[in-house]
Structure formats: C-alpha cells, structure tokens
Amino acid sequence: MISTLDNRKADILVGEETPVPGAPPAQGSAVAVQQTQFKETGIRLTVTPHVTNSGQILMSLRTERSAVQTLPASQFGFNFTKQTTENQLLVNDGETAVIGGLTITEVNRTRSGIPLLSQLPLVGGLFSTTEHSERRRDLMILVTPRVVEDNPSLN
Numbered sequence: 001m002i003s004t005l006d007n008r009k010a011d012i013l014v015g016e017e018t019p020v021p022g023a024p025p026a027q028g029s030a031v032a033v034q035q036t037q038f039k040e041t042g043i044r045l046t047v048t049p050h051v052t053n054s055g056q057i058l059m060s061l062r063t064e065r066s067a068v069q070t071l072p073a074s075q076f077g078f079n080f081t082k083q084t085t086e087n088q089l090l091v092n093d094g095e096t097a098v099i100g101g102l103t104i105t106e107v108n109r110t111r112s113g114i115p116l117l118s119q120l121p122l123v124g125g126l127f128s129t130t131e132h133s134e135r136r137r138d139l140m141i142l143v144t145p146r147v148v149e150d151n152p153s154l155n
Contacts, residue, residue: 003148007050015042018068020078039080041066049145052090057145061087065102065139093147102139108132 004010017038046062066082083104089097111118113128120127 002045002047004047004049007048009046009048011044011046013040013042013044015040015044015066017041018078039068041068041080043139045141045143047143051147055093055147057091057093057147059087059089059091059097059143059145061085061089061099061143063087063099063102063141065104089143091145094144096142096144099141099143100138102141104137104139106135108135 002010002012017040019036020039021036042065044062044064044066046064048060050058052058062084064082064084066080069079069081071077071079083102085099085101087099091097108131110131110133111128112131113124118124118128
C-alpha cells in the first residue's frame with residue numbers, strides 16, 4: 001500500500017539495484033578509479049491521484065518492468081530491457097482498475113544428440129533431437145484508490 005496527497009506523485013519499486021561499471025578513466029587522468037553506477041531494475045508503479053469535484057479519482061499511472069540480462073562475449077556485459085505503460089484512469093472511490101500489457105515471452109531452442117553423428121550432413125537429424133519451449137509471463141497490476149478524509153480531531 002502506498003499513500004499520497006491529492007495531486008502528489010507516489011512511487012513504489014519492487015526490484016533491485018544492479019552495479020554497472022562506468023567508463024574507464026581517461027588517459028592521463030590523475031584519478032585512476034573506475035566509477036560504478038547502480039541501475040534500478042524491477043517493477044515500478046508511479047501514480048498521481050486527483051480527487052474530482054464529483055468524488056471520483058483521476059489517476060495518472062506509469063508502470064515499468066525492467067530487467068538486466070548478461071551478454072556473453074560482449075565488452076559491455078549487460079543489456080537492460082524495459083517495458084512501460086502510461087495511463088489515465090477515472091475510477092470511483094474503492095473501485096479497482098486493472099493495468100496490463102506488460103508481457104514477456106521467452107523462446108528457447110535446445111538441440112542435443114550423439115557427438116559427431118548428429119553433425120553429419122543429411123543423416124545428422126536421425127541422431128539428434130531439437131526441443132522448442134515458450135514461456136509467457138503477463139504482469140497485471142490492480143490499483144484500488146481510496147479517499148481518506150481529514151480527521152478534524154487530529155488537528
């Protein structure tokens with residue numbers, strides 16, 4: 001649960017910070033330390049609510065799913081993927097809004113077989129198998145805004 005005031009942004013991140021090496025120091029630089037930066041990855045929700053005169057809640061929502069992938073044989077070493085959505089929704093107090101569209105599909109192809117025989121032209125397929133798999137993950141975010149009235153006894 002996150003709370004905020006009318007027309008004030010609220011932000012939540014469920015994820016991690018990945019260390020990313022910065023650029024190497026310049027030649028002739030007096031400082032020979034390579035700086036490390038941290039990149040946030042995970043699922044982030046940013047919401048700016050506004051209570052209208054009719055008591056409904058107008059929400060500006062931004063969702064982001066990001067991840068880090070290690071790249072083999074690359075000088076950079078990392079690839080950052082990102083998916084974002086931006087929406088404006090008008091809902092009643094206590095009504096649930098559903099945000100979707102953040103889908104990840106992973107396709108894998110694995111080939112195995114008897115060494116040497118599986119690589120022979122024309123007959124290699126008789127000595128090997130190929131396996132295909134697909135994994136799909138959908139992220140659905142449910143947002144239920146509630147208006148909390150000022151309590152005059154607290155003032």
